[in-house]
Amino acid sequence: MLEKRATELISEDAVGGKNVKEPFCTQYRCGPLLGSGGFGSVFSGQRLSDGLQVAIKQISSDRVQQWARLPGEAAPVPMEIALLQQLSEVGGHGAVVVEALRFLHAHGVVHRDIKDENIVVDTRTLEVKLIDFGSGALLKETPYSEFEGTRVYSPPEWILSQSYEAVSLTVWSLGVLLFDSVCGDIPFERDQEIVRATPVFTRRVSKECQSLIRWCLSYRPEDRPTLEEILSHPWMVGGEGEGGGEGGDLQEDHSSLPKQSL
Known part of the structure; x- marks a missing residue:
């Protein structure tokens, strides 16, 4: 890699x-x-x-x-370099995307461009690594009014009002990523579809996986789960989030993620 x-x-x-x-x-x-x-x-x-x-x-x-x-x-250096330096000083992140994002937030960084192209999977260990912090920022509790990430991964509140909060953006993008991983394509292509916030599953996906994706893609930011709630969701707890379930197998069905041998 x-x-x-x-x-x-x-x-x-x-x-x-x-x-x-x-x-x-x-x-x-x-x-x-x-x-x-x-x-x-x-x-x-x-x-x-x-x-x-x-x-x-x-x-x-x-x-x-x-x-x-x-x-x-x-x-001075670009903010991207400062963010990477800040993370390198506190160690590596978890083996799954949600744990990696929790790690970032715990150390004051929000990625803001979660998508398949920014995730690399080690085909030998299935370890997941986040890359490209060019759209990242320091984490804050107040809303952000700028967004340089990928529009089809952005939430309804950004499309409608050009404002969002870090966790709700991250969770929405996770929902899009998870849908892409199990269905082979993103759920929304146009702004109208993002604002409608109604994913249509094109493949057979377990009910638990569907419920998690729909939760992450809730129209209202306050209705979306936290990262901790995602980790405690039955789909995650039951092992499907690590590749053990019908129609919701991230390890088997992550063809859209870049695969590289480290």
């Missing part, structure tokens, strides 16, 4: 009078372009100290909207 680390940033710009490309080039070798998007480009690379294969994200400083400072560093 191409691992993403907090230090793996190339910037062609000098930030705060300090060229951050120089220390980068002494630690990493940049390879071919893997892909690009609205926020930057991703290259394959190698860490020189031990040959570790990595993914290198290149961001132009004029595209960065939020900056932060790391302890002991004079120059």
Whole structure:
């Protein structure tokens, strides 16, 4: 797997009078372009100290909207790097997506772009890893008024009023992800469908799994479960959430998730 680390940033710009490309080039070798998007480009690379294969994200400083400072560093860095650094200091996350999100929230981070492309499954251990914190932010209890995640994973309140809270957004996105995992496609494509909040199951899915998905995709944010309530739901407790149930088998039916050998 191409691992993403907090230090793996190339910037062609000098930030705060300090060229951050120089220390980068002494630690990493940049390879071919893997892909690009609205926020930057991703290259394959190698860490020189031990040959570790990595993914290198290149961001132009004029595209960065939020900056932060790391302890002991004079120059500011993009918020994404600060969030990754904050998480790396407190250890790894759980083996399932919900536990990983609980870990993030417990350490003051909200991902804000939960979707299949940002989840990598180790095919040997079935360990789940969250990637790409480009849309992430520091966790707060008050509503957010900006969203740079994927629109088809956004909740009705964002579509209608451009406002949402961290947990309710996360849970809604989890519901979309879970539906995608068991049905092979997302439940909503258009804004009208998101606002209607009525998923139509296109495959045979257990009643427990359906009830959890419908709960996560409740129209009103206050009607959605917490992450703890998701973990205690019968579908999770009964083992289906870890791949043991009819029509709700995430391990067997996660064809939409990227699979890579770590």
